[in-house]
Amino acid sequence: MTDSATPDLALEREVAALIVEALNLEVSADEIQPEDALFGEGLGLDSIDILEVALVVSKRYGFQLKADSEDNFSIFSSLRSLAAYIQAHRTT
Template sequence: MTHLTDQELEVARLIIDAVYLEDLKVEEIDPEAPLFGTGWGLDSIDALEIALAISRKYGFQLRSDDVEIVHIFASLRALTEHIQKNRTD
């Protein structure tokens, strides 16, 4: 399993906090596993909670009309990359 970078670890903690996955251990996280459906098994309510948490912490909004939105939510790694590119905090 690939190791998490510090940035991925920070985003993983944000997700865990936002969607109440407290019993998930960060060392068990695969950064390339899909966030929705199989993998993390998140749903659209979770996506909203994550988007709200990202806007609070990193100072930018995820947009539903972003053509990349499916890719952004594809994995922890993709989401972390997107945050690093767009953060304004």
């Protein structure tokens, strides 16, 4: 069993594919590196993109990501941090 702080590679790839599909990005899921930033210089997502990702994550994994959460910056800092959060909180 994997440590909840370290998501497995399959979940990271699944979340990357979910982001690409939800936002109609012109990159493949395999091009998103686990430690690259999702905001700004990394993937270049903005706050509207993050809201869209939060919605699809909530629907797919059965838990709510709140827009006003103080943890959102760290949760969405990278693919790996988002996948780790999903792994720790998912209900489905």
